Amino acid sequence: MSATALQATEKLVEHIEPVGTFRDTDPRAESPETLRARLAEEGYLFVRGLMNLDGLLELRCQILELCREHGWLAPGAPLMDGVYSGIPFPAHNTEYMALYRKLQKLDLFNDFARSREIMDFFATLLQGEILCHPRTIARVSFPRNYGFTTQPHQDFFYIRGAAETYTAWIPVGDCPRELGGLALLEGSHKHGFLPHEKAIGAGGNGVRTGKMGLRWLASDFRAGDAIVFHSHTIHGALENHTPDRLRLSLDYRYQLAKDDVDPSSLKPHGG
């Protein structure tokens, strides 16, 4: 969809323009109390090198093999570069979902959500037994497919249950800003759960943020980095401005096992 066509739609369309970068968090050098206080104050933790790199790259390889099988990769380009073939964007409900169902069955995609590094991280942060939601999500975002860019929203809109549920957004590979990484609205978790309206893009719902007076933040992610944020933290995706690269990413969710959980979080994503 062109920029002009996007403006003409009745649905919410915001072009996120970050004005600052994330503050780095290092759980090896900072105490759990410091991390908890930062999460409460800023609504997120940007953790460099949290994930196991070998596992992450193996997962990238497996997802890209599926993309190749479905004709999404440029023939002849190195697999791990994730270069788009340039075919018309796959129709969401048919072609995209046909690949996505296979992706969801990858053992590594599901096991990676419960890998030791991230479970230990949350157990230390939240001080208790952790439930990792079985509703694991992966995304393949296409270059310049602007009409499908995730709009600003709060994950609580989708997950309900305990507000103290946290998303870990993890790019499956390096993700510089031009590849369309995650951005979030600094301090927005303090505004509570806000009304959502119909929006373009993944998920199809969003929050209007223009009048909130808060700053959008984003950074370049390296493979292994993760950003963890509260279910009320408003976030969205930057546009993938690259000419030909696929952006692969994961959304995994975590909470204390003793807290309320909505049954939908226990079912697979996408039905």
Ligand SMILES: O=C(O)CCC(=O)C(=O)O
């Ligand atoms: O990756 C995206 O486009 C959006 C991710 C997201 O909204 C989330 O992690 O909750």
